[in-house]
Amino acid sequence: MTNNTQALAISSALSNGAPTMSSREVADICGARHNDVVATIERLFENGVLRESRKTTRTYRPEKGGRPTEVYDLTKRDTLVVVSGYNDEVRAKIIDRWMELEDRATVAQTPAVPTSFREALLLAADQQEKIEAQEKALAVVTPKAAALDRISTADGSYGLTEAAKILQIKPKALIAFMATSQWIYRRNGTKNWLAYQGKIDAGYLWHKIGTYTDGNGEEKTRDTVKVLPKGLAKLAQIVPGAKIDPDLMEMEASPFTKKPEPVS
Numbered sequence: 001m002t003n004n005t006q007a008l009a010i011s012s013a014l015s016n017g018a019p020t021m022s023s024r025e026v027a028d029i030c031g032a033r034h035n036d037v038v039a040t041i042e043r044l045f046e047n048g049v050l051r052e053s054r055k056t057t058r059t060y061r062p063e064k065g066g067r068p069t070e071v072y073d074l075t076k077r078d079t080l081v082v083v084s085g086y087n088d089e090v091r092a093k094i095i096d097r098w099m100e101l102e103d104r105a106t107v108a109q110t111p112a113v114p115t116s117f118r119e120a121l122l123l124a125a126d127q128q129e130k131i132e133a134q135e136k137a138l139a140v141v142t143p144k145a146a147a148l149d150r151i152s153t154a155d156g157s158y159g160l161t162e163a164a165k166i167l168q169i170k171p172k173a174l175i176a177f178m179a180t181s182q183w184i185y186r187r188n189g190t191k192n193w194l195a196y197q198g199k200i201d202a203g204y205l206w207h208k209i210g211t212y213t214d215g216n217g218e219e220k221t222r223d224t225v226k227v228l229p230k231g232l233a234k235l236a237q238i239v240p241g242a243k244i245d246p247d248l249m250e251m252e253a254s255p256f257t258k259k260p261e262p263v264s
Helices: 003-017 023-030 034-046 076-082 088-109 117-152 160-167 171-180 197-201 229-238 246-256
Strands: 058-060 069-071 205-213 219-227
Touching (some): 034 069, 034 076, 076 088, 160 171, 160 229, 171 229, 197 205, 219 229
Antiparallel strands (some): 058 069, 205 219
């Protein structure tokens, strides 16, 4: 096996932490043309026989120059399927090579043991840096999680514009997201937004029923969608660009401190 092929195999074995074998190396071990191996792989993909490997190729460029080649990376199971039609000697070589790849992957993932006091100090410093980085990340995430917990258990409700202000996004963006994500909808010929029943049942939205006098002096009712605290917390997690401002939420909530009216 050439050094180029070994380098190709090792790089494949360590990609994504899972061992793979390239179609180029399969061809070298089997003494076959790479184009023939690729044709077999694509036929097996088409027949649904290969189930674990990616159906896309990657470009392999030989270290010592030469024409780049498009190769498939195969898992152990799929490699053995590809070579199932070859003779016993070839299959044994493939299995031996797979054992080597798996051993290399295990060694690569095993932390190095310090062999000197200096290496031990460097390892301790590296671990301390990782711990401090994790603590900083946790310090950022924890307040946001706590704010969402407080919001989801608070009282009050918010109009769509108020909710957008708390989430620090434009009202049109929030309404567009809610309309396309089956939170709210409009009946034909009407301007008012209505809440999907599923979101009402989930405790995310409710309808505030108000009265008004139309141009003919008749008193009529109007449903207005309100976002409940639980729904606001959920929207903060799923709406692109949304960021919760709990202080602003408390300020905006004051006009709506009473419990929501039941939906009729």
